[in-house]
Structure formats: C-alpha cells, structure tokens
Amino acid sequence: MNMKLTQQLADTFNRRSFLTKASVGLGSLALGSLLPRNLFSNPGPESTLVMPHRAPKAKRIVYLCQSGGPSQLELFDYKPFLEKMHGKDLPDSVRKGQRLTGMSAQQSSLPLVQSPYTFAQHGKSGAWVSELMPHTSRVADELCFIKSMYTEQINHDPALTFFQTGNQLAGRPSIGAWISYGLGSANENLPAFIVLVSKDAPKDQPLYARLWGNGFLPSKHQGVQFRSSADPVLYLNNPKGYATSDRRYMLDALNDLNQVQEEIYGDPDVANHIAQYEMAFRMQTSVPEVNDLSDEPDWVFDLYGPEARNPGTFAANCLMARRLLERDVKFVQLYHQGWDQHGDLPKGLSRQCKATDQPSAALVQDLKQRGLLDDTIVIWGGEFGRTNYSQGKLTKDNYGRDHHPRCFTIWMAGGGIKPGITYGETDEFGYNIAHNPVHVHDFQATLLHLMGINHEQLTYEFQGRRFRLTDVEGKLVKGILA
Template sequence: MCNHQDETLRSTNRDLQEIEKKMDRRRFLTKTSLGIGSLALGSLMATEKIFAGNPPVPRLESRGSQGISDLPHFMPKAKRIIYLFQAGGPSQLDLFDYKPKLTDMHGQELPDSVRDGQRLTGMSADQSSFPMTSSAFKFHQYGESRAWVSELMPHTAEIVDELCFIKSMQTGQINHDPAITFFQTGHQLPGRPSMGAWLSYGLGSDNQNLPSFIVLVSKNAVQDQPLYARLWGNGFLPSQHQGIQFRSGKDPVLYLGNPENYDGNDRREMLDYLKSLNEVQFDTYGDAEINARIAQYEMAFRMQTSVPEVTDMSAEPDWVYEMYGEESRDPGTYAANCLLARKLIEKDVKFVQLYHQGWDQHGNLPNGIRNQCQKTDQATAALVKDLRQRGLLEDTLVVWGGEFGRTVYSQGTLSPENYGRDHHPRCFTKWMCGAGVRPGMTYGETDDFGYNVVKDPVHVHDLQATILHLFGIDHEKLTYKHLGRRFRLTDVEGNVVKRILT
C-alpha cells in the first residue's frame, strides 16, 4: 500500500512539473524577468524590508494555531470573549438610558435643532411630524453603582455592579445590514474579516481540538432581520480563521460525522493521503491557502471527538439549569447558548459569538421588547454570575448590545401599548464586563431627549480598539496586507477608551 502511494505521489509531481514546462513563452519571460528584477532589488535593499508585511507562508511542520509571533504586544487582561450580539437594535430608552423629562414632553414635537438634519431611514423619512414618546416602563436604580435599569430586566439589575454601561455609543450606519457588518468587521461593506477572525489570526488558539472562533444563533428569536455567514467570515485572512457555527440538534457542525460504513481509521488514512497530495501542491505553488485547507481537514477530524463532548449537557446539575432558566434545557435557545458559551470558554475557545435576533421594533414595541427580555435577561445575568463564581470572569470579556439604538420619537401611534421607534445611530447603549473592564461604571451621557451624545462619545472603532487592547493588541499594529494595502479591524480610526479599563 505504501509503495503504491509513493508511486502515485511521484506521478502527481511529474504531472505538475510537466505543466510548468508547458508554459507559453510570454508567461515564461514575464515570470523570469520579475524574478531577475527581484534579485537585483534584493542586492540593493535589506531582504526583510522587501518582504515585510504578512508572516512568511509556514511549512507544514510549523503550521498550527500559534498566531503571529510578536503578539500580544503587551500583557493582556482578556484570554477569551463572549459577545452577546442583540441583532435589530434594542431600545436604549426602554432599557438603560432613563430620561424622566420625556414624561413631561410626551407627544411634543422633537425640536428641529435637536434632530439637526439627521439622515432618516425610509420608514420615517416621510413622516410629517416627530412626536416624542416616553418609555412605557418604570426605571429604578440598583447596586452600589446606582445604575438605572428598566423593570424589563430584573436579572440584569442584580449584576449592575459587575457591568460597565457605555451610553454614548455611536455609529455612522442607519440600516441593519451595513450596521451589523460594521460592528463585526469594521467596515459597512462585505468582504472584510470579522473580529473573531482577526483575533484567531493574531493570537491563534489555546485548544487544538476546537476552533478558536465559534458562533451560536438563537433558534427561539424573531427572524425579523437576516444574519449572514459573512458576519463571522475570514474575509481575506486564511480560511481556517473563519467562525464555525454550532447548531442545535443531532449534528452541531454540518458534515462533521463520518459517512455511513466509514470509520475513524478510514478517515485518518484518507486525510494522511490527502495531506501528502496537498504537500506536493504546496511545494509546487507555495499557496498559503493550501496550508489553511489542510489545517481545516485536521481540525474537522479532531472535532469529531471534541464537539460531541463539549455539547453534551448531561452532566450539568439542575441548579445550573434553574439559574439560566427553563429554556436552557432546550438546545439552540438563547439560554442554552449562553450555557454552551460558558462550556466553550472553559475549553479555552477564544471567541464565542452569540446572535439573538428580534429587537427591530418599529411598532408594538412594548410587547415585542418585553418578549425579548423574557427570553434573554435571565440567561444573560446567569452567564455573568456563572463566570464569576467559577473564577472565569477575571479573564473573560463579556459584551452585550446591538448595531444601533432607537429614536425618541414614535413611529405611528403614541399609545403606551403599541408605540414604535425607528433606527437611531447617534446614541445607544452597550455594556461590557470582566477581563480588565472597570465594574459598576456608567460611561458617556446623552441629552435630555436621548437623541445626541453630550459627553464622552464612543465610536464603533473605539469599541473595537478597546476590545483588542484588552487582548494585549495594539489595534494599529494588527494588520494584513491585501491587494497592496495594509488592512486592520479599525480601518484608519479608533481610540482605546482607557477610562473604562482597570
């Protein structure tokens, strides 16, 4: 068998060499002239300056998940992150950004000087008036930090002294697709690597048997806005850095299991032979994506054992399910995904991304947001409590929030039972906790209308720069050269928000 494989490899190599010999004259002259020119340039300049940029393509024996050699740039506070993305745009005015003066101004027209010519969505651009509406829900202050939280989130109210609320978030995107893409990739247009892919590329993995970037999507959410796999894609980075979606059901990862009548020994033999063929191709062309392909095959083989183990919840005691809520017993729900996220970071998965859709409430907001909070509030708070009691919160970063906020003016009726709010990118609220984030803090401030930031604005790129900083990364130095330009997650902007850090 071994002799037969060796002969096949030699034959394949001869075929590839034959293809090289058959290049036409123009291609030969172009290729050799560029090579001679490069050698001449190399005699005049330092080699490391010529080839500075991306790390050299590693040989197969050095391939792995160690990340870039000079990272981290400084001592990190965070080893892992759980990003609880609330897709659709939660209303900050009904959850965290308490505006008591709106009660007196309810029904009054929003002054033009406040709106100041802001670009509106197509859903409210044709409105003849912009009547302000106060929240239908009561607010109270909680904890030693005296943070304001709506009655909709009683469980979050219990952990406010662990949280850092950022009430001055801003984005330039007013519609869902570009706004979510902007948060996840640093650019409003598709094609850039996601934040998880950047961290995987820069820092590698701490567990060789699981992907460093795993995505969970709630099955019990309102499917009002679509989610795309490119939100957790690798963009122009090597493909092994893309996020891997875990699904509920029998097969958490698609096509991971062996075909019928095919056992692990068969798969191992097939992968070994496939690796040999890819090595021949790599030796001929030096394409880095060949190495990425081999790495993914090997990871899939190891995941056949590791994924069933980490997704098995049978050992979790009843008190854990009670803490996360009854829906945590149903795989694929938001509560179950929060519990799974905790298990994944216990296995040193670096980036766990949860998506929960359904926060896009242009009408009937009170009923819609109440339903969303019932599905998410208890499990979110339980996750933070669970991480803290296990000693994981000190080096695990947790982020909660959506792609933008909601307007102070109402769409449609002013009725407290079914008013709605449009998209609002000028100011909204996120919170962070753990891993070097200052607990029990509220950062930033909005005006009495809840429409504009009046203190300490935080742009999306600032948040991304801060997250990278917590991982020991200078966001300006984590770059990748593509199409002649050095790209980074924060593009050409971003400042670390140092005052929210310990």
C-alpha cells in the same frame, strides 16, 4: 502505496508544467527585477506575527449580539424629561438636521415618547435599569454600561456589518477572525472562533454568514457555526459504514497529495486546507463532548432559566458559550434576532427581554463563580439604538421606535473592564451624546487592547494595501479600563 502515488503525481506535475515554466521563466525573472519588492505578496506564515503586543487583560471574549437594535430608552437610559415632553414634537434644535430613515422621513411630525416602564437604581453602583431586566439589574455591579455609543450607519445590514467587521461593506474579516489570526487558538481540538445563533428568536432581520466570515484572511480563521440539531457542525460525522480509522487513512493520503501541491505551487491556501481537515478530524471527538450537557447539575440549568434545556435557544446557547469558554475558545459569538420594534414595541420588547435577560445575567454569574470572569470579556449590545420619538401613530397603549445611530447603550463586563460604572451620557432628550462619545472603532480598538493587541499593528496586506479591523480610526476608551 501512498508514497508511490505521491511520486507519480509529482512527476506528472513536473512533466506537465515544465514547458510552460521554462517558456516564461526568464521573462518572469526579468519582470521581477523591475517591480518593487512585495508588490503582490501577503504577510508570511502566522508564526511571524508578534502577538500579543502587550500583557493581555483577557484571554477570551463572548459577544452577545442583539441583532435589530434594542431600545436603550426602555432598558438602560432613563430619561424622566421625556415624561414631561410626551406627545410633543421633537424640537429642530435637538435634531439638528440629522439624517432620518426613509420610514421616519415620511412622517409629518415626530412625537416624543416616554418609556412606560419603571426604572430604578441597582447595586452599589446605582446603575439605572428598567423593570424589563430584573436579572441584569442583580449583576449591575459587575457591568460597565456605555451609554454613549454611536455609529454612522442607520440601516441594519450596514450597521451590523460595521460593528462586526469594521466596515459597512461586506467582505472584511470579522472581529473573531481578526482575533483568531492575531492570537491563534488555545485549544487545538476546537476552533478559535465559534458562532451560535438563537433558533427561537424572531427573524425580522436576516443574518449572513459573512458576519462571522474570514474576509481576505486565511479561511481557517472564519467562525464555525454550531447548530442545535443532531449534527452541531455539518459534515463532521463519518458516513455510515465509515470508521474513524478509515477517515484517518483518507486524511493521511490527502495530506500527502496536498503537500506535493504546496511544494510545487507554493499556494498558502493548501496549508489552510490541510489545517482545516485536521481540525475537523479532531472535532469529531471534541464537539460531541462539549455538546453533552449530562454533566451539568440541575442548579446550572435553573440559573440560566427554563429554556436552557432546549438546545438552540438563547439560554441554551449562553450555557454552551460558558462550556466553550471553559475550553479556552478565544471568541464565542451569540446572535439573537428580533429587536427591531418599529411598531407594537411594548409587546415585542417584553418578549425579547424575557428570552435574554436571565441567561445573559446568568452567564456573567456563572463565569464569575468559576473564576473565569476576570480574564473573559462579556459584551451585550446591538448595532444601534432607537429614537426618542414614535415611528407611526402614537397611542395610549402602543407605539414604535425607529433606528437611532447617534447614541445607544451597550454593556461589557470582566476581562480588564472597570466594573460597576456608567460611562458616557446622553442629553435630557436621549437624542444626542452629552459626554464621552464612543465610536464603533473605539470599541473595537479597546477590545483588541484588552486581548493584548495594538489595533494599529494588527494588519493584513491585501490587494496592495494593509488593512486592519479599525481601518484608519479608533482610540482606546481609557475610562472603562480597570
């Protein structure tokens, strides 16, 4: 029956399009002979990509994105000089005319603020970590703190978009999509790129699906968001009264029709649709299995913290990330909002650290004890940092900090990253970079390098130009490579 229907459809398309094709065929051939080759073409099938370019140090990545801009001055970048300067105005010689947000630009003064939290050195590496991060301090010797990150973007949306896609304007492929495009999947039953968003985080700044989108890459490379509800992936389950065999029969029939369409029109999107339908069918079995935490012992939940048993929390998502990484998902992205403390910083920051500190450290510990840390990259950080001065009125017990793109801290671990080091340094005011600056494109280039990809060679032709994640910039940060 399927073959008969397929043939009828093919005949219909042929009869319907014959006159149109015949009328323009000779003209198209003549025009084609005059135009340059590949003027409107995209790269061929992904099987033609030669990846990786080098022996990879890492096989997978988990990115713990802290949306909103965590304050490095309260967490990792200890600045005792600010204790002496507390309440005094930021000197013009330090600011150097650098751009301020519209919020700070309205202030008549920029009073410097010391951190009210105690800092101490931890581990053999002697890394400085504040009392707000007691669990992170215990794994300090596994971490590489980069204290000299910087970006040009001073507002949330362009800054986060820049970090995730390599451009401040929406529409470019995300990091996970690029890695999926370049390396494919090591698990045919799960997507190469999966996204988890904390349900319990403050929603002070919005998140957009384009942050994990495929941009102009084929649609099968976009991130698949797993939800904490009964249906982790929308529309994955069969409707009532619909058996798995029914779904298989429907997909086979749909595949026959799509194959006919692909042969007639040569549209590459048809192949992507076929691949997505087949992945969804396989996920009907794999997703319930990976979401079933009944095989996790109590000590694992205790490791990640009390919220690990509450699906959708940051702790539960960290545990879920480990389960996905175990199943060789290439790129797992966690988003946790709520780090935008323009005011009432002590209260807001303490709450954020309580929700994220233990699970983040637990993920590093868990991966190490399972032998996965050596070939898994763990990333923790936001889109920019916070200013060394107070936004708004500075009081004894309260203050806030504005956006600061000129220098901030992230940490990385595992997968070819040198453990137990601090890379880069800021000045005594914590306002400018003193040594070893690391741009967002440098970070992206190094990430791809560890996955075995030369960032200058991973390109995709779109609208007559070859694009890449790092655009026309980016250099390896060799000082953090093991």
